[in-house]
Amino acid sequence: MKALFLNCTLKGGDTTSHTEGLIRDIIPHFDALDVESEIVRIVDYNVAFGVTEDEGDGDEWPQIFEKVKVANIVVIGTPLWLGEKSSVATQVIERLYGGSGLTNKSGQAIYYNKVGGVVVTGNEDGAKHACASILYGLSHIGFTVPPNVDTYWVGEAGPGDSYLDAGRENEFTKSHGKTMAYNLVHFARMLKNHPIPAEGNTME
16 A cells, blocks of 8 residues: 655755645554555656646656556645645646546546545644645545545644644644544555446546
8 A cells, every 4th residue: 555645835855844744743654554655745846837647848747647646545735825725736736637537447537546635734724725625626536535534733823833843742633643544544445455336437
């Protein structure tokens, strides 16, 4: 079983990402369930704008897309800016949508029998709105969205501490992170052993 975390921070390279901090605090739950995890920081790649699986010369999305194809679990992590998911998270949803016309061996959308979740960090508010937007996007293109597969942490109103400064001991966030991991893994295993039947939902 493979879990792929797409970190949609706006910060590149080795710059501290609080979203990645929360992702890394969740990964031990996946480790305990014998799931291999990988984090991809999107801004470290030259991802073109577009709604296809490959936008041509210089587009590095296809490298990421290959990881999506082999993953059983895909989790999108995003910071909040002005109460919204990041522009990078929007771009990732658009590029995932660009591959939604591809099919699996049963003729279904390529994301069938994969499960999706979301991780959000930031100040003030907007976490549930961002989760709703991302989880709907994943469901719409074929991912299965199990119950309670969002976890988030937001700080107080106004400038202030971020997740790695003040959020790591938040019991609500920790509890939701564990629940998310267990539910994602349970459904991913269930779908691997009992895929969604192709009748009535192929792309033909």
